[in-house]
Every structure is written in C-alpha cells, then in structure tokens.
Amino acid sequence: MRFDLQVIASWxxxxxxxxxxxxxxxxxxxxxxxxxxxxxxxIEQDEERAxxxxxxxxxxxxxxxxxxxxxxxxxAFDYVILSQTxxxxxxxxxxxxxxxxxxxxxxxxxxxFSYWKHRxxxxxxxxxxxxxxxxxxxxxxxxxxxxxxxxxKRFCRGLNVPVLKEVAINNHHHDxxxxxxxxxxxxxxxxxxxxxxxxxE
Amino acid sequence: MSEHASPxxxxxxxxxVEKKIFRIDEGFEVSCGKRLAPIEIAYExxxxxxxxxxNAVLVLxxxxxxxxCAGYYSGDDAKPGWWDIMIGxxxxxxxxxxxxxxxxxLGGCMGSSGPSCGNPDTGRPYGLDxxxxxxxxxVRAQRRLVDHLGVDKLLCAVGxxxxxxxxxxxxxxxxxRVFSAVPLATTSKHSAQxxxxxxxARQAIMADPKWNRGxxxxxxxxxxxxxxxxxxxxxxxxxxxxxxxxxxADFQVESYLRYQGNxxxxxxxxxxxxxxxxxxxxxxxxxxxxxxxxxxAFSRARARxxxxxxxxxxxxxxYQSRQMVQAMKKNGLDVSFCEIEAPWGHDAFxxxxxxxxxxxAGFLERMHTExxxxxxxxx
Numbered sequence: 128m129r130f131d132l133q134v135i136a137s138w139x140x141x142x143x144x145x146x147x148x149x150x151x152x153x154x155x156x157x158x159x160x161x162x163x164x165x166x167x168x169x170i171e172q173d174e175e176r177a178x179x180x181x182x183x184x185x186x187x188x189x190x191x192x193x194x195x196x197x198x199x200x201x202x203a204f205d206y207v208i209l210s211q212t213x214x215x216x217x218x219x220x221x222x223x224x225x226x227x228x229x230x231x232x233x234x235x236x237x238x239x240f241s242y243w244k245h246r247x248x249x250x251x252x253x254x255x256x257x258x259x260x261x262x263x264x265x266x267x268x269x270x271x272x273x274x275x276x277x278x279x280k281r282f283c284r285g286l287n288v289p290v291l292k293e294v295a296i297n298n299h300h301h302d303x304x305x306x307x308x309x310x311x312x313x314x315x316x317x318x319x320x321x322x323x324x325x326x327x328e
Numbered sequence: 329m330s331e332h333a334s335p336x337x338x339x340x341x342x343x344x345v346e347k348k349i350f351r352i353d354e355g356f357e358v359s360c361g362k363r364l365a366p367i368e369i370a371y372e373x374x375x376x377x378x379x380x381x382x383n384a385v386l387v388l389x390x391x392x393x394x395x396x397c398a399g400y401y402s403g404d405d406a407k408p409g410w411w412d413i414m415i416g417x418x419x420x421x422x423x424x425x426x427x428x429x430x431x432x433x434l435g436g437c438m439g440s441s442g443p444s445c446g447n448p449d450t451g452r453p454y455g456l457d458x459x460x461x462x463x464x465x466x467v468r469a470q471r472r473l474v475d476h477l478g479v480d481k482l483l484c485a486v487g488x489x490x491x492x493x494x495x496x497x498x499x500x501x502x503x504x505r506v507f508s509a510v511p512l513a514t515t516s517k518h519s520a521q522x523x524x525x526x527x528x529a530r531q532a533i534m535a536d537p538k539w540n541r542g543x544x545x546x547x548x549x550x551x552x553x554x555x556x557x558x559x560x561x562x563x564x565x566x567x568x569x570x571x572x573x574x575x576x577a578d579f580q581v582e583s584y585l586r587y588q589g590n591x592x593x594x595x596x597x598x599x600x601x602x603x604x605x606x607x608x609x610x611x612x613x614x615x616x617x618x619x620x621x622x623x624x625a626f627s628r629a630r631a632r633x634x635x636x637x638x639x640x641x642x643x644x645x646x647y648q649s650r651q652m653v654q655a656m657k658k659n660g661l662d663v664s665f666c667e668i669e670a671p672w673g674h675d676a677f678x679x680x681x682x683x684x685x686x687x688x689a690g691f692l693e694r695m696h697t698e699x700x701x702x703x704x705x706x707x
Contacts, residue, residue: 174669175683178666178687179686181666181690184694186664187665188657198654198657
C-alpha cells in the first residue's frame with residue numbers, strides 16, 4: 128500500500144468508525160477493515176471505482192463528497208479521511224468544518240506545493256511546476272489549490288482547528304516506501320499528512 | 329433489448345424449477361379493511377436452505393412479473409425465468425450458496441389470488457369485488473410464505489422497480505426479519521409523472537367496451553385496452569437512446585409497441601393490471617411509516633442496504649434513489665449506493681450488466697459473512 132496511506136492507517140485506532148472521502152476502489156478502507164477491524168464507509172465520485180469498492184464488500188456511496196458529508200449525523204464517525212483531495216476542493220474551510228462535525232478527528236493529506244523541486248522549476252524555468260506529485264499541466268489539472276505545508280498550518284490556526292499530529296513525507300505517492308521528513312519539511316517534503324481535532328472555542 | 333448489452337452472463341442454470349402454491353385458508357384482513365380468504369400465493373425456490381437457515385434471499389418481481397425467476401419449468405421451455413442472468417450456480421445470486429425464494433404478488437394473475445380468481449361468496453371470478461390492495465398487503469402475504477418455509481430472517485430481500493418498493497416495505501415493516509436489502513431502480517413513492525402514465529394505462533383498459541366494468545371473464549377480454557396500457561408502460565421502461573438504437577427506420581417503433589402490447593394480452597389479466605398499478609401509485613413509504621418524513625420512516629429499519637439506480641431511467645430517476653440513501657444515512661444505517669451507467673432506461677436492471685453483477689455478488693457475500701458473524705455473537 129502507498130506509504131502515505133500506511134501513515135494514515137497507523138493513526139487510526141482499531142475498531143473505530145471511519146469515513147474515507149474520495150476512497151477510490153477502497154484500498155485503505157479494506158486494509159483498515161482487515162487489519163484494524165474498523166467499521167468503514169467510503170464516498171467515491173467515479174462509478175467504476177465505487178463499484179469495485181462495493182464489490183470488495185465495502186460500504187461505499189457513489190456520489191459527490193460535498194453533498195454526501197451533509198447527510199450524516201454529528202459525530203457519526205471517529206475519523207474522517209480526506210486523502211490527496213484537498214488540492215481539488217472548492218471551499219476547503221467549509222469541507223473541513225463539515226468533516227469535523229461528522230467526525231471526532233479528521234485526517235487530511237495533500238501534495239506539498241512548496242517542495243524544493245517545485246520551487247526550482249518555477250525559479251529556473253519560470254513555469255508552473257509539473258512533477259510526479261503534481262503531474263498536470265496548468266490547462267488540464269483537476270487541482271485548483273496550491274498548498275504549501277506552512278500555509279496549511281496557518282490555515283488551521285485561522286480556523287482554530289488544532290493539529291494533533293503531523294507528518295511530512297518524501298516519496299512518490301504510489302511508492303510503498305518513503306521517508307519521514309523532520310528537518311525543513313516545508314522545503315523538503317513532497318506530501319503533508321495532518322491529524323486535526325475539534326475546533327477550539 | 330439484450331442485443332445491445334454486453335454479454336456477461338457467467339455461471340450455470342438452476343435447471344428445472346417448479347411452480348408451487350402456498351395457501352392460507354383463513355386469509356387475512358387487507359389494509360382496506362376487507363377480509364380476503366382464502367389466499368393463494370404462487371412461488372418457486374432454487375438452491376437449498378442451509379442448516380442454520382441463514383442463506384435465504386427473497387427475490388421480488390416487478391409490476392407484471394411472476395414467481396418464475398430462474399431456470400426452466402420444462403425441458404422444452406424457450407425462455408428461462410425473468411432473472412436467469414442474475415440467479416444460478418456461480419451467478420451473482422449464487423444458488424450454490426443461497427436459497428432463493430420468489431413469489432408472485434397477491435393481486436397478480438400468475439397463480440396468486442387476484443381479481444381473476446373465484447370469489448368464494450359468489451362462485452364467480454372476483455372482478456372488481458376484489459379488495460383494493462397495497463404493497464404492504466403483498467408483503468404481508470410474502471411474510472406468511474417466508475414463515476411457512478421456515479425462514480426467521482432473510483439474508484437479503486432484493487428486487488427492482490415495484491419489486492424494489494416491496495424490498496423497501498419489507499425492510500421497514502419487518503425490520504427484524506430482513507438482514508439486508510437491495511432496492512434497484514425504484515422509488516419510495518411515485519412521482520406525479522409515474523402516476524400519470526399509470527392513469528393513462530388504466531383509462532385505456534376501462535375505455536375498452538369489453539372491459540365491462542371488470543366483469544368480462546365469461547366472454548371476450550378487453551384485449552385492445554390492455555394492449556394499449558402495455559404500450560404506454562413499455563415506453564416508460566425504455567429510453568430515448570435505447571429506442572434510437574433499436575429502431576433504425578422511422579415508425580418501426582409503432583409495430584414494435586403493438587407487438588409488445590399483443591404479446592402481453594396473452595399472459596396478463598386486465599383487472600390485475602388495474603389493481604397492481606394502483607398499489608404502486610399508492611405506495612408512499614414516508615406517509616405510511618414516517619408521518620410524511622422519509623427519515624422517520626427509515627428510523628424503523630435495521631437492514632444494510634445496497635441501492636442502485638440507472639443513468640437513463642426516467643421512470644424512477646436517480647434523484648429518487650438518492651433521497652432514500654440520504655434518509656438511510658441520516659439514520660446511521662449501513663448503505664452503499666451506485667448510479668450505474670446504462671443506456672437502456674428503466675429496464676436496465678433486467679439486462680446483462682457487469683457492474684450490477686459485481687455489486688450484487690460482492691454485497692451478498694459481505695452480508696453472508698456479517699450475518700454468520702452476528703449469529704455467532706448472538707449465541
């Protein structure tokens with residue numbers, strides 16, 4: 128399994144209730160169910176991936192994450208996961224608030240825009256970064272947000288949402304192995320993964 | 329229609345099946361207050377009920393279907409049961425694992441008590457003396473059949489269209505008797521549009537002079553009216569795209585519809601059609617069980633659900649399935665949902681579809697595992 132998903136899985140307590148937004152064909156949910164005995168639900172927009180996830184015996188809803196999060200009762204889940212999707216979200220603060228309404232904890236991961244390789248491309252070539260982590264040209268990208276790790280932390284402070292855990296990793300997101308970056312993560316990490324708690328009053 | 333769909337049928341046939349009749353001599357009081365007795369229900373079963381009776385799957389048919397869901401009645405049958413692509417050894421509803429029960433609805437004309445049956449009070453066919461029925465009445469009769477077969481709790485109730493309404497009714501009326509439920513291409517209540525089409529179909533029957541206020545059993549039947557009624561219905565089961573595929577020349581659709589209408593007249597009773605369409609029109613889960621709220625209606629339910637709709641179904645469009653899913657989620661129920669891409673309109677659930685196959689197989693397998701696990705915990 129992808130290294131970033133392994134990190135996320137390691138944060139989830141056994142037996143908990145998990146909602147995975149943008150769950151794809153259910154790799155993470157299936158692993159959490161089989162190894163941690165969680166009760167999982169996924170939301171997936173793509174019919175084929177949603178279908179594959181259901182056929183694996185997962186509970187998955189084929190639909191749009193913004194609409195689907197609205198229907199759950201408060202604190203219906205222990206963890207709500209948004210993996211590698213925040214960069215495509217129209218209104219991140221509204222979605223994160225919705226996630227923290229229906230879940231006690233929220234796990235968010237995204238490609239770090241301020242990764243040094245991205246900076247180099249912009250600095251030396253004067254062009255929008257295209258990399259393994261952000262593999263799109265400006266005109267065909269589903270990503271509408273650029274998210275440096277440092278900015279995401281500021282964003283959470285602004286929302287009064289506490290960061291309970293954070294890990295910066297350096298790997299291609301399809302790789303099964305990677306390294307945790309502790310020195311200068313905003314520069315050196317290709318992905319950021321955050322565990323968020325309930326907003327403070 | 330199936331010539332346009334990709335062939336995905338795998339697995340074997342259940343082989344020979346037999347139409348059986350279950351009789352309740354004392355009958356019961358139907359929801360309009362009248363007593364209907366005796367009651368007969370035609371049904372068939374395939375597969376074997378296992379020792380702990382945990383593998384029963386109740387298959388519920390659509391408006392004009394019957395109890396013959398898979399296999400063949402005799403060696404020279406041209407056609408198998410109506411869902412033979414889904415039910416059989418190594419098929420999604422795998423008869424090597426599951427015990428399949430399919431019953432003809434009360435009010436029908438394929439072996440169950442309906443308007444064409446003899447009224448014990450008069451010795452003549454009921455006709456319009458047959459009591460008005462609801463989907464709930466059909467489900468109550470099915471429950472008696474399930475009791476009779478020794479099944480306390482269904483592993484799954486599955487059905488499409490009006491069969492899907494029965495699935496929903498089962499899961500809300502008898503929450504302790506349904507472990508899981510698969511409502512396909514269905515709705516929790518008819519839209520005004522669906523009622524409108526049914527009303528046109530009913531008016532076509534009643535405008536036929538041979539209908540004779542439902543009293544035609546001794547003489548000629550209202551074939552013209554029933555045929556037109558079927559043509560109206562058939563239009564709603566297809567889609568614009570499927571018609572474009574099907575009919576290369578203009579006006580081919582006319583002879584096709586007439587053929588469908590005439591074929592239907594040979595096998596279906598006009599009065600049954602009136603009663604069954606009315607039952608479908610009156611079906612309203614939120615009013616019947618939730619005082620107007622679908623969320624309140626599903627608060628009774630305990631089943632795990634798999635809901636599926638089809639992109640080109642304009643009779644019961646996806647938004648209606650989404651409303652159900654929404655109400656299930658608000659109640660914290662375990663629900664999976666998929667809108668399946670299919671160009672064939674409402675009828676898509678009856679046609680070969682790899683996506684539907686994989687959803688059904690995967691869901692049922694999980695349900696089987698979870699049901700067994702729950703049974704062990706309960707000991």
